[in-house]
Amino acid sequence: MHKLCARQLAKARRADGEVDxxxxxxxxxxxxxxxxxxxxxxxxxxxxxxxxxxxLHARLRDAFDVVPxxxxxxDENDRFVMWNKRYAELFPDLGGQLRVGLAYVDALxxxxxxxxxxxxxxxxxxxxxxxxxxxxxxxxxEEQRLQxxxxxxxxxxxxxxxxxxxxxxxxxxxxxxxxxxxxLYENNPVPMFVYDAETLKIVSVNDMAVAHYGYSREQFLAxxxxxxxxxxDWEATLEAVATTLDDRRMSxxxxxxxxxxxxxxxxxxxxPLRQEGRRTVLVAVIDVxxxxxxxxELQRTREFLDTIIENIPVTLFVKEPIEQRYILLNRxxxxxxxxxxxxxxGKTVYDLFAGExxxxxxxxxxxxxxxxxxxxxxxxxxxxxxxxxxxLSINRMAIVDAHGQPQYLLGVAEDITERxxxxxxxxxxxxxxxxxxxxxxxxxxxxxAEHLEESETSQAPFSVLSxxxxxxxxxNDLYGHPIGDLLLREVALRLEKTxxxxxxxxxxxxxxxxxxxxxxxxxxxETLGKCxxxxxxxxxxxxxxxxxxxxxxxxxxxxxxxxxxxxLLANADAALYRSKAEGRDTVRFFEPxxxxxxxxxxxxxxxxxxxxxxxxxxxxxxxxxxxDGEIFGFEALLRWSHPMRGAVPPSVFVxxxxxxxxxxxxxxxxxxxxxxxxxxxxxxxxxxxxxSAVQFQRGDLPNLVQRVLLExxxxxxxxxxxxxxxxxxxxxxxxxxxxxxxxxxGVKIAMDDFGTGYSSLxxxxxxxxxxxxxxxxxxxxxxxxxxxxAIIRAVIGLCHCLDIPVIAEGVETDAxxxxxxxxxxxxxxxxxxxRPLPIMSYTSMTEGTVQVAWAEHALEPAAPEAAGLIAxxxxxxxxxx
Numbered sequence: 001m002h003k004l005c006a007r008q009l010a011k012a013r014r015a016d017g018e019v020d021x022x023x024x025x026x027x028x029x030x031x032x033x034x035x036x037x038x039x040x041x042x043x044x045x046x047x048x049x050x051x052x053x054x055x056l057h058a059r060l061r062d063a064f065d066v067v068p069x070x071x072x073x074x075d076e077n078d079r080f081v082m083w084n085k086r087y088a089e090l091f092p093d094l095g096g097q098l099r100v101g102l103a104y105v106d107a108l109x110x111x112x113x114x115x116x117x118x119x120x121x122x123x124x125x126x127x128x129x130x131x132x133x134x135x136x137x138x139x140x141x142e143e144q145r146l147q148x149x150x151x152x153x154x155x156x157x158x159x160x161x162x163x164x165x166x167x168x169x170x171x172x173x174x175x176x177x178x179x180x181x182x183x184l185y186e187n188n189p190v191p192m193f194v195y196d197a198e199t200l201k202i203v204s205v206n207d208m209a210v211a212h213y214g215y216s217r218e219q220f221l222a223x224x225x226x227x228x229x230x231x232x233d234w235e236a237t238l239e240a241v242a243t244t245l246d247d248r249r250m251s252x253x254x255x256x257x258x259x260x261x262x263x264x265x266x267x268x269x270x271x272p273l274r275q276e277g278r279r280t281v282l283v284a285v286i287d288v289x290x291x292x293x294x295x296x297e298l299q300r301t302r303e304f305l306d307t308i309i310e311n312i313p314v315t316l317f318v319k320e321p322i323e324q325r326y327i328l329l330n331r332x333x334x335x336x337x338x339x340x341x342x343x344x345x346g347k348t349v350y351d352l353f354a355g356e357x358x359x360x361x362x363x364x365x366x367x368x369x370x371x372x373x374x375x376x377x378x379x380x381x382x383x384x385x386x387x388x389x390x391x392l393s394i395n396r397m398a399i400v401d402a403h404g405q406p407q408y409l410l411g412v413a414e415d416i417t418e419r420x421x422x423x424x425x426x427x428x429x430x431x432x433x434x435x436x437x438x439x440x441x442x443x444x445x446x447x448x449a450e451h452l453e454e455s456e457t458s459q460a461p462f463s464v465l466s467x468x469x470x471x472x473x474x475x476n477d478l479y480g481h482p483i484g485d486l487l488l489r490e491v492a493l494r495l496e497k498t499x500x501x502x503x504x505x506x507x508x509x510x511x512x513x514x515x516x517x518x519x520x521x522x523x524x525x526e527t528l529g530k531c532x533x534x535x536x537x538x539x540x541x542x543x544x545x546x547x548x549x550x551x552x553x554x555x556x557x558x559x560x561x562x563x564x565x566x567x568l569l570a571n572a573d574a575a576l577y578r579s580k581a582e583g584r585d586t587v588r589f590f591e592p593x594x595x596x597x598x599x600x601x602x603x604x605x606x607x608x609x610x611x612x613x614x615x616x617x618x619x620x621x622x623x624x625x626x627x628d629g630e631i632f633g634f635e636a637l638l639r640w641s642h643p644m645r646g647a648v649p650p651s652v653f654v655x656x657x658x659x660x661x662x663x664x665x666x667x668x669x670x671x672x673x674x675x676x677x678x679x680x681x682x683x684x685x686x687x688x689x690x691x692s693a694v695q696f697q698r699g700d701l702p703n704l705v706q707r708v709l710l711e712x713x714x715x716x717x718x719x720x721x722x723x724x725x726x727x728x729x730x731x732x733x734x735x736x737x738x739x740x741x742x743x744x745x746g747v748k749i750a751m752d753d754f755g756t757g758y759s760s761l762x763x764x765x766x767x768x769x770x771x772x773x774x775x776x777x778x779x780x781x782x783x784x785x786x787x788x789x790a791i792i793r794a795v796i797g798l799c800h801c802l803d804i805p806v807i808a809e810g811v812e813t814d815a816x817x818x819x820x821x822x823x824x825x826x827x828x829x830x831x832x833x834x835r836p837l838p839i840m841s842y843t844s845m846t847e848g849t850v851q852v853a854w855a856e857h858a859l860e861p862a863a864p865e866a867a868g869l870i871a872x873x874x875x876x877x878x879x880x881x
Contacts, residue, residue, distance in 0.1 A: 069169045076162030078104040078135075090152065090168050091116070105132065118147050135164070143171065151175040190284050193220070197241065197272070197279040200224040212287065214259030225283075228256050230263065244270045244281055253288065264289045315413040321369055321398075321406040324348055324362070336392075336415060338385035357382060368398045369406050379416075391417045433506040435485055436492035444505035444513050448565050451503075451515060455558055463525035463557045465502075465514040466572035467495070467532065470550035470584040472510035479545055486542040487549060498535040499528060513572075521557045522589060529553045529587035550585035552576060561590045605656045607642065612669055616641055619673055620836035623845055624688070624807065624829045627821050629852035631845045633686030633720070635829065636674035637836045638666070654692075663692045664699055671704070675712040675719060677839055681846035688720040688750065693727045696734075702741040709745070716746030720771065724752050728763055736767055743768075750807075754795060764802060771827075772799050776810025779830070782819050789819070796823050 012024035061082075070087035074080060080102045088098055093114035094107060108131060111117065112124050120127035134140040139157045146152060150172040158164050185192055191209035195202045205220045213220070213228070225241075226234050233255060256266050267286040272279065309316055309328075315336045318328035325348055329341040337344060337352065349358045357380065364376050375397040382390050393416045399408040431443035439447070448464070455462060469491060476484035488510065495504050495512060503515040518524035536551045554576025562568040571590040579588040611617050618641065621634040640648045657663040671689050678687040695701050709716055721742065728735055743749055748770035751763065764772075774795055781788030792808070799806040808820050811830035820828060833852055834842065 069167050072166040072168075074104055074164045074166065078164070080104070080107070081163070087168060090170070104135070108132075116147050118145055143175075188284075190286065192282065192284050194273065194275070194280050194282050195225050197281055200226060200241065203275075203280065209285065212258075212285075213256070219259070230255055230257060240268075240270075241281070244272055253292075256285070265292045315392075315411075315415075317411045317413070319365070319409040319411070321409055324365055324369075324409060327408075333413075336382075336384060336390070336413065338387075353382070364396055365409055368396055369409065371398075371404075371406075374398055374400075390415050391420055433492075436489055436506050438492050438496070438512075439503070439505040441505065441507045441513075444503070444507065444515070445565060447503050447505075448515055448568070451517065452558070452565060452568075456563075459559075460519045461521040461558055461560075462519065463516045463521050463555055464568045464572045465516060465525065465529065465532075466554040466556075466569070466576040467512040467514065468552050468576055468580065469510040470552055470580075472549065475547055475549065479542075479547070483542050483545055487540055487547070490540050490542065491536075491549070494535045495532065498531050502528065513569075522555070525555045525557065525589075526587065529555065533585065533587065552579040552584050553587040554579050554590065555587065556590045601656070604645075604648070604653070605660060608640070608653055608656055609660070609662060611640055611642075612666060614643075616643065617666065617669070618838070619670065619677070621677075621839045621842060622829060622836040623834040623842060624686075624827060625833045625852055626827055627817070627825060631685070631833075631852065632827070633688060634678075634839070634842070635688040635722075635836075636670060636677075636690075638670055639836075658692060658694050661694065661698065663694045667692055667695055668704060668708075672708050672712065675708050675714040678718060679712050679714050683846055683848070684715075684718060685846065686718050686720050686748070687714075688722055690722045690752065691727065693724075696727055696738060697731075701738055702745075705742050705747060706745060709747075717748070720748040720750050722750045722752040722773065725754075725763060732766075739767055743770075752809075761798075764798075764804070769804055771805045771807060773829075774806065774808045774825075776830070779808050779810040779816055779820075780812075782816045792820075792825075793823055796820075796825050800824065 009019060009024065011027055012020045014020050061084075065085045067084060068086060070090045071084045072080060072087050073082040080098065080100055082100075083098065088094070091098070091107075091111055093111055093116055097110055098107065105128075108128060112120055112128065115121055117127065134142060135156055137156075137158075139155075141153065141155045144152045144154060150170060151174075153169040153171045155167045155169070156164055185204075186206050188206055189208055191212045192206045193202050193209050194204040201224050202221055205217060210217050210220060215223070226237060229237055237254075254266050254268050255263050257263055265288050267288050269284040269286070271282045273282050274280070309330050312330060313332055315333040316328070316330045317326055317333055319325060320327050325346055326344050327346075329337075329344050333344070334341050344352065349361050352358075353361070360380065364378070367373055368376060375395065377393070377395045380392050380394055382392055384390050392413045394411060394413045396409065396411045398406040399410055401407050431439060431446075433440045451462060454460075469487075472484065472487070475487060488506070491510075492504070492506060492512075495514070499514055499516075501517065503517070505513045507513050514528070516525050516528050518528075532553065533551055536549060539546050539548055554572050554574065556562060556568045556572035556575060558568060561571045575588045575590040578591075579586045582588070618639050620637045620639050622637060623631050624633045624635060625631050638650060638654075640650075640653050642648050654663070657666055674687050674689050678685065691701075695704075705719075705721070708714075709719065723739075739749055749767070750771035750773055751769050752773045753775040754772045763769075772795065774792060778788045778792050778795075782792070783789075796806055805826055807827035807829060808816075808825050809829045811817055811820065811828040811832045813832065816830075817828060817832055839846065
């Protein structure tokens with residue numbers, strides 16, 4: 001203003017410096033006129049603004065009223081500024097009291113007084129304080145249940161000027177839907193849970209899920225959806241979550257883990273939800289574990305049945321009942337028909353087979369389908385393209401429905417061509433020997449019984465010949481079983497060719513039986529026996545080998561030597577036994593004296609069976625020494641003191657033990673007793689024990705040796721097991737394997753009676769023996785037989801070259817010892833050192849170092865054979881026992 005007056009004075013001042021009042025008055029008047037114009041313009045603008053504000057206020061009021069939720073605007077003093085119609089409708093108790101400037105707290109008190117808020121009844125002041133505290137917050141949200149049963153969601157937010165905006169939303173229908181959903185969710189018989197889409201944390205779970213999974217509700221709500229799945233499924237789970245959030249229903253088979261760790265198979269139905277502003281997923285779980293198991297079991301059963309049908313070794317086919325066309329054929333059927341099933345299915349039997357075979361099949365199937373018979377089993381002949389004519393056993397049957405109507409025609413066809421041939425062969429083999437084709441023992445006994453029955457009526461004599469090849473075992477061992485089999489076939493041919501009219505049978509091994517029906521007895525039998533022997537004189541030429549074989553024959557004549565099968569056979573065997581004992585290759589008729597010897601032998605064998613239990617068996621020990629006289633070990637030798645017969649030689653009772661398999665039990669006892677005795681010696685001397693070939697054929701010898709060593713505590717290095725070359729004959733590889741197992745324990749293996757067998761050098765090459773024993777027969781010939789001297793030198797030299805210790809057995813004189821010393825034989829055994837005696841006789845040797853003082857030893861005569869006993873049949877590895 002001062003500047004305006006200064007400008008006007010400046011304009012009214014004249015040149016002389018005086019103010020021209022008229023000019024000044026004009027200037028002031030013009031200024032007032034311009035100000036009046038500005039005022040008028042301002043009034044018009046204010047009027048326009050008021051109109052615009054009123055118009056905007058009206059629009060705002062209209063907008064408030066249009067909003068379906070209740071809205072209220074409060075100033076900084078919490079007084080009502082504005083509200084819409086919906087707000088007034090929600091609180092009808094306010095009535096005319098709802099006005100601009102009404103305090104919010106007063107409005108609350110009016111509503112409280114009317115009992116609108118059911119949660120506040122009885123605690124009005126407390127409820128009011130809580131409500132005002134929430135109202136004072138920057139923003140708040142809560143739900144309130146009204147007395148009318150409706151629900152409001154109250155949302156409030158403070159404005160920047162300190163006022164607030166309040167929204168009241170009627171959520172009654174939402175609450176009703178939520179209650180319905182919760183009722184359906186909580187009580188649903190299907191396990192259900194809800195998880196947070198962001199954190200994957202389970203936020204809700206129904207009762208059935210708690211019961212089904214085994215978690216408590218608290219445990220469940222501490223898990224994520226990954227925690228109930230195997231780790232291998234996590235990646236797929238995360239991908240599935242993303243798919244579900246795209247608002248697409250997700251259903252697939254999963255694996256879930258229960259609280260006890262069990263995995264279950266579940267079918268998942270998932271739906272995305274929005275819950276309190278969060279993205280969640282509702283999951284319904286259908287446990288299909290049992291259903292899956294049942295399905296898999298059904299599938300396995302189907303596959304199993306398909307596999308069985310496909311691989312059953314007989315033809316299986318199925319036809320439909322109308323035109324009898326094939327609808328199923330298995331693999332065996334393809335092979336039988338000689339064509340793939342594609343060329344069979346859909347065809348009839350006329351398309352595949354022609355002639356009588358097709359007509360016969362159709363007739364049988366028609367009979368079944370008519371119901372005359374439900375099943376027909378029969379044999380049919382079929383010509384096949386690949387195997388010629390085949391004999392089939394076909395079982396046809398109708399598969400009917402509940403009304404008895406045929407649904408399928410099932411057929412099972414088995415090719416029994418080979419079976420029939422086998423049955424015929426079995427029938428033949430049941431009465432014939434497979435190797436020679438001769439009748440066997442069964443057939444011979446049947447024939448003998450029939451002939452005996454006829455002879456009882458006719459009183460015509462006949463004879464039974466028991467035949468045994470001489471030295472067959474030696475030939476078998478020397479040339480092997482294939483040559484032995486060839487020999488038996490050739491012998492059978494010669495017997496049949498020579499014994500015309502006689503019934504010839506092979507009983508077993510190298511034993512044959514003949515029934516001579518000629519009534520001119522005993523002359524006819526004697527003649528036949530000589531003819532049989534004559535037939536064996538000619539050499540056998542077998543696979544490049546030429547060999548001789550004699551024949552021992554025993555004869556029993558009906559009726560003087562027996563009137564029944566058992567007696568005749570026993571007496572023929574007794575005569576054979578005498579024939580072999582008297583030098584072999586002889587013919588002997590039965591004599592009563594033979595029966596006495598046979599009974600005596602059987603009695604002795606029976607006594608041997610109980611000798612071990614009665615304490616009649618014992619061990620004697622013979623010392624072994626180095627050539628300088630130092631004792632280094634003993635050999636354990638078995639003795640039998642019979643209560644009636646006295647001392648029975650091992651050459652007599654050991655063969656009996658081997659024949660009856662008693663040798664297994666006796667040998668185990670010998671090994672155990674020898675090791676148990678050796679453990680008690682002060683000196684660590686070796687103990688040598690003989691083994692029988694039978695032990696390698698039966699039982700588990702390595703385990704026996706190991707068990708005895710463990711039980712007795714004897715160090716394996718102190719045990720030496722002696723075998724003869726006869727042990728290695730037969731299943732050579734198996735015996736070598738057993739010896740290697742025993743040797744691996746640290747036990748020594750020695751070859752006894754070296755030089756008396758057939759293949760000694762090959763055996764030395766095949767197995768690393770720890771010692772070789774020169775047979776006593778060579779030692780006894782020292783100084784008497786230069787050939788024996790040469791053999792001994794050769795054996796000792798061979799063993800030195802192979803770095804194998806050698807011991808000479810049967811050394812009885814100083815001359816023999818001197819010869820062996822000169823030939824560098826390291827060790828000796830025999831009467832010169834000591835006889836086989838009980839171990840207490842050698843206490844001085846087992847307790848301290850003993851050096852034998854060489855001197856002439858008086859030789860005692862060998863023990864005589866037991867009175868009344870037959871001579872030994874064959875030399876065995878146990879002859880010194």
